[in-house]
Amino acid sequence: xxxxxVAVSRSSEDIFDEDADEMYxxxxxxxxxxxxxxxxxxxxxxxxxxxxxxQEGFNQGYRHGAELMVTCGQFKGTLNALLSxxxxxxxxxxxxKINNLLDVVGKHEEDxxxxxxxxxxxxxxxxxxxxxxxxxxxxxxxxxxxxSEVKAGKHEDVDSSGGNICGNNAVVSHAAVPEIV
Amino acid sequence: xxxxxxxxxxxxxxxxxxxxxxxxxxxxxxxxxGSLHGAKIGSEIGSYLGxxxxxxxxxxxxxxxxxxKRIRALDSLIGMIQKFPYEDPTYDKLQEDLExxxxxxxQVCSVxxxxxxxxxxxxxxxxxF
Numbered sequence: 001x002x003x004x005x006v007a008v009s010r011s012s013e014d015i016f017d018e019d020a021d022e023m024y025x026x027x028x029x030x031x032x033x034x035x036x037x038x039x040x041x042x043x044x045x046x047x048x049x050x051x052x053x054x055q056e057g058f059n060q061g062y063r064h065g066a067e068l069m070v071t072c073g074q075f076k077g078t079l080n081a082l083l084s085x086x087x088x089x090x091x092x093x094x095x096x097k098i099n100n101l102l103d104v105v106g107k108h109e110e111d112x113x114x115x116x117x118x119x120x121x122x123x124x125x126x127x128x129x130x131x132x133x134x135x136x137x138x139x140x141x142x143x144x145x146x147x148s149e150v151k152a153g154k155h156e157d158v159d160s161s162g163g164n165i166c167g168n169n170a171v172v173s174h175a176a177v178p179e180i181v
Numbered sequence: 182x183x184x185x186x187x188x189x190x191x192x193x194x195x196x197x198x199x200x201x202x203x204x205x206x207x208x209x210x211x212x213x214x215g216s217l218h219g220a221k222i223g224s225e226i227g228s229y230l231g232x233x234x235x236x237x238x239x240x241x242x243x244x245x246x247x248x249x250k251r252i253r254a255l256d257s258l259i260g261m262i263q264k265f266p267y268e269d270p271t272y273d274k275l276q277e278d279l280e281x282x283x284x285x286x287x288q289v290c291s292v293x294x295x296x297x298x299x300x301x302x303x304x305x306x307x308x309x310f
Contacts, residue, residue: 034191049207071227
């Protein structure tokens with residue numbers, strides 16, 4: 001029966017196409033699922049890393065700030081003691097000098113706090129190297145260029161030329177800040 | 182089984198990358214907050230110490246009764262400060278000891294007949310009478 005043959009042959013073609021479509025869809029779904037897993041993992045990782053980093057950074061910074069300011073505070077306290085002594089004992093001549101010194105110390109403390117509050121970090125050579133690697137530049141840069149020297153780790157500090165190598169790379173914008181000597 | 186593996190592997194790879202990124206950002210931010218906080222406390226504690234040591238020095242030669250009470254108070258404050266690990270953010274009694282020192286400082290000021298409301302912060306310090 002020829003119609004049977006025709007029907008069967010046609011349906012097997014259809015079946016074959018359906019399988020191909022299905023495979024394609026499954027593949028697409030798989031890719032999208034795995035991509036989602038990567039993103040989820042990335043987000044989870046960022047959260048976890050940030051939490052731990054905040055605490056570690058806080059402890060490091062706290063110690064640094066406290067040690068930085070304690071001597072300044074001591075100086076301030078000494079001046080205040082002298083000021084109160086002068087007041088109690090009527091030595092008015094020294095008062096203005098002491099007040100001037102207090103003003104100077106106060107200004108210094110403000111400056112230190114401003115510096116501590118700034119978001120500029122000292123660029124480390126490591127940051128530059130990481131970012132340059134991220135840029136995936138050709139390894140055949142001629143020797144003697146700043147890039148190849150940085151890669152070889154010959155530079156001990158990052159100066160403004162560090163900003164030039166990296167160009168417009170947003171990741172490395174902080175490296176363009178010259179090292180605060 | 183291999184599906185399971187992929188599921189965790191991709192998550193894990195993303196996680197590692199995110200973790201590195203996140204901890205870098207966190208450390209920078211944390212350092213900023215921490216250093217401001219530590220600076221304020223270092224300055225405060227330092228000012229109490231400088232104040233007390235100077236007065237101790239100034240009263241060295243005064244041995245009358247009124248001054249011996251003052252000297253005792255000063256010694257006590259200095260002792261408290263010297264024992265206090267002001268630079269250790271993980272010290273569990275940090276806030277408690279800080280409050281005790283503040284209270285002791287106020288007591289020392291009253292014994293010295295000084296108003297203790299001069300500002301310990303970075304504002305210009307002025308003693309008022």
